[in-house]
Amino acid sequence: MRKLKVAFCGGGTGGHYYPAVSILQELKRLGEIDLMYFTVSGKIDDRSVGKNFPEAKIVPLKLTGLKRPLYNPTNAGILFSHFKTERSVRERLAEFSPDFLFSTGGYVSYSVVKAAHKLGIPIYIHEQNSVVGIANKSLARYARLLFISFEESRSSLELPPDRIILSGNPVREAKSTRSEVMKRFNLAEESPLIVVLGGSLGSEVINSALEKFYSELEKSRDRLAFLHSTGDDNRALSLNRFPFVRSFSYIEDLTDAIACADLVVSRGGATTIAELQYFGRKGIIIPWPGAAENHQFHNARSLERVGLGYVILEENLTSTALSIAIREMLQRETCYKPPRRPVEIILDNILREESI
Template identity: 35%
Template sequence: MRVLITGGGTGGHLYPALTVAGILRKKDPDGEILFVGSRDGLEKKVVPAQGYPFWEITTARWPRRFSLDLFSFSLALGKGYLEGLRIIRKFRPQVVFATGGYVSVPVALAAATLKVPLFLHEQNSVPGLANVFLAHWAEAVFTTFPISPKSIPAKKLVHTGLPVREKVLKVTRDQGVRYFELDPKLPTVLVTGGSRGAQRINEVMLEVYQTITRQKTPLSRIQFIHLTGRDNYSSFCQKIGERGIEQGKIGKLIVRPYLEEMEYALAAADLVISRAGAATLSELLVRGLPSILIPYPYAAENHQHYNALFLKEKKAAVVISEKYLTPEVLLRKMEKILLNPSLREEMGSQAKKLAKPDAGEKIVEFLMRSRF
């Protein structure tokens, strides 16, 4: 089976696509998979490293208001569309799978023109502009969260969940604890703002760590894995030293800029403090992890707020709006969860109920049934 996969720009669009590709490769070892993406996106580096052929295409970000950007976007879209037609005619895919974002639009339009079955995946609670636009030609739109049929016809929506990497499902807690040399008897908190980090979360957590080292909270024996983001790492480490935050005054504090082996951090964690991107939340759910979510306030269509709200309504997470985020507020939420094992267990159980660990398998079943 020949499958063309498009989408990227960010990890949220790319990694679910790679998970689907991995399952396709296992089920059909003789099949062919081609990734198509932008020249400057994350996919250009990551996809070839995973052993898949990658072809570049002209892309442009979708303008969100009327301006001169609309003209340049139209030119780029037209060029990308023509490139997409050439790619599809050359590769002759039996199905096209697009994971959303502006990167996927030219190829998906070309697939529709040439009558190649098109399938989409929408990561967020609020559909993005690209998927709303492309849904008209799609056979189905797979979703991470239940989505209202207001923007996409109900007959096309399939609630599969978001494909999660196999490693996230397989690493045990013992393996995670050993990886970071943690004490298995003490609770561990994972703090992450994604690959780029979250400056506001970093700032507030510095205050939290300082409060802990001053013995002004019962959390003095808690262990922390803090991922600052690559851009914030050096300044964060400098501020730790300046504020007198020392290992001997806190259970354990592990600070990293980023972690390729995220599965070990998730396996070791008892509580996660993070943004509310769909990929992150899907990994928390399959691991059954309670969380304190601080949605990124400038996400398109405010989708992180709605992603987080879904978990909150199901009692799997606590949500703090960034405008109300202070060290005092965060500490109170942390103490409530960390000092109450039964609450942690209940939140984790609710998270597990929402998980869709077989999302990738379900999507691949649809794709393989659609071959012509």
């Protein structure tokens, strides 16, 4: 494959950024690339692109997302800042002249995709959630192809069917075996492994419910092993009083643990749902009720439909509800077969479309 010049945008959260990382890593494996990445100033993509791709040309954009509800008066000023940013983005794109732009959504994508469209640069968009985001829905008409992670997203997009590709959500590959993960965290290899996380910043609701469950479990004869990411140092220290729990405020390479877990207890973010589907792992999902368009709930239902999910609404989350769900899910047998790698589907379609 010849050397490619590619522009990427989509960030502000890990849910937007990590799929882009997976695609770029695969592109680099296939051949040499020259990368320009438009980031949200100060956010995870802005902090991480230089570490993940030291050779990248990074263009930080000082933007904010629309306020909810959408008729909030402050949104007029926010939209104006996006229009102003579009002009500077267009200059950078014209100078760089990429073979194509790939966007993973989020508010940063609005200015970048619009600028690329005006320059005639081929545009490809990926949607991570089952509910299509505001930016991706409004920009979909500019995309040569729009990749979706859930079949139910298709009905909300006003595009010809052949321009919508069900790809799934690209995830990072696991690098460690189950045995290596259990040894790394000093967990009993013969015990079922349950990974607990509450999103990138943790969840006090999930932490509290699990602490009560751990107290009850300690009195029983059940032998389970928990790896718990709390998002909080003090909470992590407190939970480590339980001999069957290894708790940390943040866990590097958590993908390795999810890939070999017998069960995952988590929020319903797009990345976690994608990892569960990709690795064929079972999950108890407690959707965050504050997610835009309630997309975490719909993500969780999608996992439930393929037999890998068990949904507990936050208002119903108790140690008793957790105990029932954990027992049922550990015993549940599934016939789910993970699909083809999403990153392969996406790049095969783009490279074919661009005759690369």
